[in-house]
Amino acid sequence: MRVLKSILLAAALAAPFAGASAQDMLADEVKVCGHMTMPDTMALHNMLLNEAYVVPSMDMYPSWENNKVHYTAALPDSFKIDLTGFVMPTASRKVTDIFGYRPRRRRVHNGLDIKVERGDTIYAAFDGKVRITAFQRRGYGHYVVIRHNNGIETLYAHLSKKLVNENQNVKAGDPIGLGGNTGRSTGSHLHFETILLGKCIDPALLFDFPNQDVTGDNYVYRKPGARYVENGKVKVAGPEPKYHKVKSGDTIERIARKHGVSQQTIFKLNGLNSRSIIRPGQNLRYQ
Numbered sequence: 001m002r003v004l005k006s007i008l009l010a011a012a013l014a015a016p017f018a019g020a021s022a023q024d025m026l027a028d029e030v031k032v033c034g035h036m037t038m039p040d041t042m043a044l045h046n047m048l049l050n051e052a053y054v055v056p057s058m059d060m061y062p063s064w065e066n067n068k069v070h071y072t073a074a075l076p077d078s079f080k081i082d083l084t085g086f087v088m089p090t091a092s093r094k095v096t097d098i099f100g101y102r103p104r105r106r107r108v109h110n111g112l113d114i115k116v117e118r119g120d121t122i123y124a125a126f127d128g129k130v131r132i133t134a135f136q137r138r139g140y141g142h143y144v145v146i147r148h149n150n151g152i153e154t155l156y157a158h159l160s161k162k163l164v165n166e167n168q169n170v171k172a173g174d175p176i177g178l179g180g181n182t183g184r185s186t187g188s189h190l191h192f193e194t195i196l197l198g199k200c201i202d203p204a205l206l207f208d209f210p211n212q213d214v215t216g217d218n219y220v221y222r223k224p225g226a227r228y229v230e231n232g233k234v235k236v237a238g239p240e241p242k243y244h245k246v247k248s249g250d251t252i253e254r255i256a257r258k259h260g261v262s263q264q265t266i267f268k269l270n271g272l273n274s275r276s277i278i279r280p281g282q283n284l285r286y287q
């Protein structure tokens with residue numbers, strides 16, 4: 001009965017995708033996971049029928065290498081990242097720099113900066129296996145990359161000391177290093193990245209450092225433009241969220257003008273209205 005229900009649901013889901021059947025979606029996924037055996041394919045098929053998105057795992061990675069931090073891998077249209085079982089990498093609540101493009105420095109900041117003192121313990125965010133421990137004098141300083149069972153990788157940089165070795169299994173909450181100021185860093189802090197199949201995503205979408213919590217039991221990453229079904233309706237994933245860190249003297253009008261969006265867009269994305277007060281240090285989403 002359950003199976004029949006799934007098939008009916010799949011038919012309902014597949015119907016609105018003009019030209020794209022569940023089978024097409026499956027074909028797309030199989031390309032990503034080329035090494036899958038037949039029973040795995042069936043399992044994935046059933047999962048797609050039921051959920052229409054992919055739950056990542058370590059198996060989705062093409063290889064295990066101890067050198068390259070970021071690499072290009074095929075990204076499915078969507079990922080559901082399980083955030084249960086997390087441990088905050090640091091007890092610090094203070095975010096000192098947010099994720100995104102820095103027009104002034106003409107470079108992308110691939111992670112979040114969190115204030116930590118030299119010697120503060122840094123913890124593994126989830127269960128996983130240490131992929132890289134290395135030193136980069138002009139960049140990350142001492143850093144650690146862990147591949148997690150939930151499919152993402154996390155990177156911890158500017159450490160004063162690494163406490164783990166490559167290819168070592170770790171549990172969420174295991175100490176993996178000590179906070180520091182090594183590499184290209186001014187003032188001790190933790191540079192923290194969350195990476196999905198080689199692509200950096202904003203750690204603030206997963207981790208809420210000010211509240212020492214995750215943003216939910218899971219986070220669904222969707223490729224911009226990807227179609228998906230929510231509450232029985234086909235939707236198209238919007239562009240990736242972008243944030244502006246409010247500086248003193250900023251107004252919503254000024255922020256809107258700076259990023260070429262309307263004030264209404266900022267109100268809507270942040271649950272604000274024209275009477276709302278913004279404060280320095282606050283992160284406002286503008287896309």
Ligand SMILES: [Zn+2]
Pocket residue numbers: 097109111112113190191192
């Ligand atoms: Zn940083």
